[in-house]
Amino acid sequence: MALDTPPETTVPTPVAAPAPVSAPAPERLTGRAALVLFVLCAAQFMVALDFSVLNVALPALGADLGMSQSALQWAVTAFALPSGGFLLLFGRTGDLFGRRKLFLAGLALFGTASLLATFAWDPASFLAGRSLQGVGAAAIVPTGMSLLTTTFPEGPRRDRALGISGTLLSLGFTVGMVLGGVLTDTLGWRSTMGLLALFTLIVLPLAPGILTESRNPERPRLDVPGAITVTGGLLALIYALSTAAERGFGDTDVIVTLVVGLALLTAFVVIESRAKAPLVSLPMLRRPTVAWGNVGGLVTFATMTTAVFVLTLYLQEVLHLSASQTGLVFGVQGVLSVVAGALTPKVVGRFGARRTLVLSLLAQGVLMAGLLTIGKDSGAVLVTVFISLASMVHLGAIVSYGLTVTSGVPDSEQGLATGLVTTTQQVSMTIGIPLLGVLATTQGDLFSGVRLVLGLAAAITFVTALLVAMGLRRRA
Incomplete structure (x- = not known):
């Protein structure tokens, strides 16, 4: 069967020979839809930028804050842990309680955390800022994507919207690598974090008047055991894999957290199979x-x-x-x-x-x-x-x-x-x-x-x- 053929094929009763149908012209994104797309894509671009903009600044950051070479990995891991660990939880929470509210809260937290990282006075304050950035990103990304897919119905408009979003996601990672070096050489490593705070100041004031809140006609129920096990499992798994890059897979911490992560994710599957209102x-x-x-x-x-x-x-x-x-x-x-x-x-x-x-x-x-x-x-x-x-x-x-x-x-x-x-x-x-x-x-x-x-x-x-x-x- 071809990959894109429908699951079932029916033969309709012929009524008339249809006229040749040409492919529909792509619909233009105008007015409010274009503004919605701008806000959501700008937020996604900002998060993608955060993944790479700090990479080339790490040596300068370490010298300024007194972080050792081995400790510099935590500048990346402190962001990656919460940004990957809380995604499923926040995606479902947005479904139940309102995607717009969670998206705006994520933006506000991301901007505040970026300011904390910009003006960090020691390693602890910097890593705290990076961790809070990760939590903010975990709220922004799934709610932003779901706001996009519910704003643009399946078809050419959604294809085009996701094309633009995907472009900016890929471009943000690349631009971050180039821009990070330029900013570090000219303004210092703190400017890489300041850039993210500036982005938030541009996007956050626009979002409330443009985005509309999602509605859930059913009474919201959150699968708490599922949320705890999947979030804990993802956090442990990401920590183990990130730490293995520095210490190797034979390290005791890596082995323990890897086993804990897999055990929690297994428990999550069992919980979801029995829950009345599963998280997944x-x-x-x-x-x-x-x-x-x-x-x-x-x-x-x-x-x-x-x-x-x-x-x-x-x-x-x-x-x-x-x-x-x-x-x-x-x-x-x-x-x-x-x-x-x-x-x-x-x-x-x-x-x-x-x-x-x-x-x-x-x-x-x-x-x-x-x-x-x-x-x-x-x-x-x-x-x-x-x-x-x-x-x-x-x-x-x-x-x-x-x-x-x-x-x-x-x-x-x-x-x-x-x-x-x-x-x-x-x-x-x-x-x-x-x-x-x-x-x-x-x-x-x-x-x-x-x-x-x-x-x-x-x-x-x-x-x-x-x-x-x-x-x-x-x-x-």
Whole structure:
């Protein structure tokens, strides 16, 4: 069965020969819908920016606040833990009690936390600010996505809206890498956090008058045991995988938290199977579109962020490019991401979301394999070409997996569906580098390590594309 054929085929009684029907022209986003899209995409861009803007500023931050090299990892982990751990909880809470309220609360907390991180006076105050940023992001991302999918109904308008959102998500990560270096060199590391506070000051005043509150006609009930086990499980799992990058999987803390995380997530599944009002609908997870769509999303994010990480090391440590030259390479990637954002809705309209997801994963794997042609003395041009093209098809995977997971889901469960989508995004960006990227720095020879990671990333992406293609043939 083709990936995008309907689950059931009926033969209608013929009444008349239909006239040829041309493809409908894309609907324009005008007025209030355009403003809603601007606010929601600006918030998503801000969170994506936060994932990478601090990376190149870490050495300067450590010297200023007196943080050791090993402690600097917590500047990233302190944000990743709550931003990934609380996503499902906040996505469902928004469904039950109001997405707009939670979105605005998340924005306010994110902005306040960014100010705390900007003016931090010691490591503890800085890490507190980063942790609160993560909590704010965990509220912003799923509620923002569900507000977007409920504002724009399935069809060309949602395809276009998610195309723009996916472009800005990918672009935010890339721009953060380039902008972080410029800001650190010119204004100091604190300006990277100040930029996020400024973004919030722009978005937050606009949002209340533009966004409308979601309505739940049923009396809200929150699955507290499910919320505790899934949040605790995700927090423990992300902590274990992040810490393993520094200490290795044989470390006692890593083993203990990994076991605790898996145990809590197992308990969560048991609780959800018996709860009257579950936090996560297990029948929804059994939908092939939800299950396999999220698998595709997990792999495309994890492998792409890992590839960008190891290629940054390659360009600067092997080819000895400057930070600005390296930024230029990834700047080209960002420009082509914008182009891909305009093209992806047309591709989805032509082939369907499921086929686009599979084709994008296949192409991403092939282009990552092409990066294996880099050498020890040259390869900057090859990196620019292959990573930029890979970024284009990666964006196609981002948009199509979001459409695949959320299509056919009722509005009352859109927060849950988008919570799963964004949990996949956050967790994949958190675990990709610890699980794969660390191999580049532990092989003795960095160049050999980079090639090993790129080869594994290409193989994993390609195999995932085949598994997703087979999985999506089975219909719920």
